[in-house]
Amino acid sequence: MNFGAIKAIYRNEMARFFRTLAQSFISPVISTSLYFVVFGAAIGSRIDEVEGVSYGAFIVPGLIMLSVITQAISNASFGIYFPKFIGTIYELLSAPVNFFEIVIGYVGAAATKALFIGVVILGTASLFVDLTIMHPFAMLAFLVLTCISFALLGFIIGIWAGNFEQLQLVPLLIITPLIFLGGSFYSISMLPPVWQTITLFNPVVYLISGFRWAFFGMADVPIGLSLLAIAVFTGLCLAVVWWIFKTGWRIRT
Amino acid sequence: MAMVDIRDARKTYDGGFEALRGVDLQIQEGEILALLGPNGAGKTTLISAICGITQPTAGQIEVGGHDVVRDYREARKLIGLVPQEINLEPFEKVASTVAFSRGLFGLPKNDALIEQILRKLSLWEKRNDRVMALSGGMKRRVLIAKALSHEPRVLFLDEPTAGVDVELRRDMWQIVEELRQDGVTIILTTHYIEEAEAIADRVGVINKGQILLVEDKDSLMTRMGKKELTVELDAPISDIPQSLSDFDLTLGSDGKTLVYAYDTAAERTGIARLMAALSEAGLVVRDVSTAQNSLEDIFVGLVSDEQEAAQ
Numbered sequence: 429m430n431f432g433a434i435k436a437i438y439r440n441e442m443a444r445f446f447r448t449l450a451q452s453f454i455s456p457v458i459s460t461s462l463y464f465v466v467f468g469a470a471i472g473s474r475i476d477e478v479e480g481v482s483y484g485a486f487i488v489p490g491l492i493m494l495s496v497i498t499q500a501i502s503n504a505s506f507g508i509y510f511p512k513f514i515g516t517i518y519e520l521l522s523a524p525v526n527f528f529e530i531v532i533g534y535v536g537a538a539a540t541k542a543l544f545i546g547v548v549i550l551g552t553a554s555l556f557v558d559l560t561i562m563h564p565f566a567m568l569a570f571l572v573l574t575c576i577s578f579a580l581l582g583f584i585i586g587i588w589a590g591n592f593e594q595l596q597l598v599p600l601l602i603i604t605p606l607i608f609l610g611g612s613f614y615s616i617s618m619l620p621p622v623w624q625t626i627t628l629f630n631p632v633v634y635l636i637s638g639f640r641w642a643f644f645g646m647a648d649v650p651i652g653l654s655l656l657a658i659a660v661f662t663g664l665c666l667a668v669v670w671w672i673f674k675t676g677w678r679i680r681t
Numbered sequence: 682m683a684m685v686d687i688r689d690a691r692k693t694y695d696g697g698f699e700a701l702r703g704v705d706l707q708i709q710e711g712e713i714l715a716l717l718g719p720n721g722a723g724k725t726t727l728i729s730a731i732c733g734i735t736q737p738t739a740g741q742i743e744v745g746g747h748d749v750v751r752d753y754r755e756a757r758k759l760i761g762l763v764p765q766e767i768n769l770e771p772f773e774k775v776a777s778t779v780a781f782s783r784g785l786f787g788l789p790k791n792d793a794l795i796e797q798i799l800r801k802l803s804l805w806e807k808r809n810d811r812v813m814a815l816s817g818g819m820k821r822r823v824l825i826a827k828a829l830s831h832e833p834r835v836l837f838l839d840e841p842t843a844g845v846d847v848e849l850r851r852d853m854w855q856i857v858e859e860l861r862q863d864g865v866t867i868i869l870t871t872h873y874i875e876e877a878e879a880i881a882d883r884v885g886v887i888n889k890g891q892i893l894l895v896e897d898k899d900s901l902m903t904r905m906g907k908k909e910l911t912v913e914l915d916a917p918i919s920d921i922p923q924s925l926s927d928f929d930l931t932l933g934s935d936g937k938t939l940v941y942a943y944d945t946a947a948e949r950t951g952i953a954r955l956m957a958a959l960s961e962a963g964l965v966v967r968d969v970s971t972a973q974n975s976l977e978d979i980f981v982g983l984v985s986d987e988q989e990a991a992q
Contacts, residue, residue: 430754430786430787431787432784432785432786432787432788432789433784433785433786433787435784436781436783436784436785437785439784440781440784443773443777444772447772510770511770514768514769514770514771515764515766515768516768516769516770518734518762518764518768519768519782519785519827520785521732521733521734522732522733522734522757522760522762523757523782523785523786524753524754524755524757524758524786524787525785525787526754676736680733680734680735680736
């Protein structure tokens with residue numbers, strides 16, 4: 429293992445994050461506050477409680493997931509797409525590093541940034557609502573796993589993307605709708621029965637449900653199933669990354 | 682053992698384009714090889730295949746005895762690459778982007794070395810500037826600094842002086858000379874014949890994915906030392922007169938031109954003697970002209986011969 433290279437890539441990526449620290453910090457704070465104003469005040473006044481939890485608190489896990497997933501994907505996809513776009517990828521390809529070291533560097537940095545933003549949102553949310561986290565370690569584990577697995581997905585998207593439009597395509601057309609329809613702002617028990625069944629095909633449901641369980645001890649689907657879902661998802665991403673490594677797809681001509 | 686050993690390297694791109702068609706090339710340690718060739722000849726593909734940017738379709742490439750595909754880590758540790766395009770992250774600072782390159786090779790931080798490299802390349806004053814604020818020539822210096830940051834034993838310079846000013850070109854040659862003294866093997870591709878003449882030990886010519894010639898620069902220079910005197914006669918002749926047989930003459934197909942090849946480095950060129958002999962033989966000279974063979978002529982000649990052969 430070339431640990432020096434992993435460290436170099438990780439630090440280089442984090443340096444980009446710190447260059448825009450104010451931006452990285454302020455935007456999640458503002459967007460979270462806006463969600464609380466819109467969902468908390470406008471809708472929350474009509475929905476008192478969801479299964480014994482105040483609506484304001486109920487949406488916190490979903491809000492965190494929404495930002496963390498989006499950030500993990502966009503950071504990782506941009507991180508690897510940018511060197512491809514400006515040509516600096518030549519340096520990675522001609523250095524004594526293997527693809528997994530490159531993945532660890534980029535995905536690790538993207539996951540760290542997403543985790544940071546998740547924590548900032550959690551902090552902001554606690555200013556608006558009373559929050560007690562029932563299973564803090566499970567919450568943290570879920571958060572970290574989500575950061576890593578979606579950063580992996582983002583990395584794959586960044587390798588695949590041939591232009592900036594494609595880079596935005598998957599997050600915009602697939603990921604964001606899945607998160608919004610994945611019970612971020614509602615419990616799936618509030619849906620008509622047919623939609624409850626359809627929703628179960630949305631993988632994000634399992635993540636948000638599991639994450640919410642860590643907060644409040646309540647879940648739309650059993651916690652074991654949530655864990656299985658994230659494990660399968662991470663495994664799939666790793667398999668694709670391994671395949672890219674084997675074939676040099678879209679990296680090495 | 683050759684430092685860079687290329688045997689029957691082939692590269693066919695997905696579209697079916699054959700960029701390398703069986704390249705054989707051995708480069709000795711400490712040698713400076715200039716690779717000349719027209720655009721699209723395969724120069725960059727060859728370098729990319731050695732450095733790991735592109736995967737050769739067939740053949741074997743070894744650097745320092747390490748196969749560049751199977752034993753890529755050991756091979757790449759020895760290699761520094763200065764690419765043709767200015768590929769740099771615009772928002773990074775000069776010193777940190779150079780330090781990043783060293784880190785990628787798994788080497789510990791070495792501020793003294795980075796300072797030494799930056800000073801040598803006149804970049805030290807600019808070390809805290811962002812790359813995007815630099816001029817084109819300065820950016821190219823940054824690329825060179827990045828390539829030198831991990832102390833390579835083999836340095837590839839892919840058209841390092843394309844579009845740079847005289848000062849940088851002179852600095853470059855100076856750096857190449859210093860690296861040569863340290864025993865670094867250097868392969869540079871170039872369009873500029875005079876660059877090859879100035880710094881290379883050997884010159885290789887590549888066209889359409891094949892090496893046409895690899896020759897010691899000095900022996901090439903000797904060939905280049907040949908000059909031709911063309912004598913235009915007033916009236917055509919059918920044969921070269923017997924009295925002129927001492928001279929290395931060729932008669933043009935029109936019978937009106939005689940070409941005399943001579944060595945400028947020789948003590949006597951024989952021109953005066955030839956002129957006297959011509960007038961003794963009763964031939965009236967209408968005009969004379971001379972032409973010198975240059976590396977460029979040899980190069981153009983090789984490339985066009987090949988094109989004719991292909992047709």
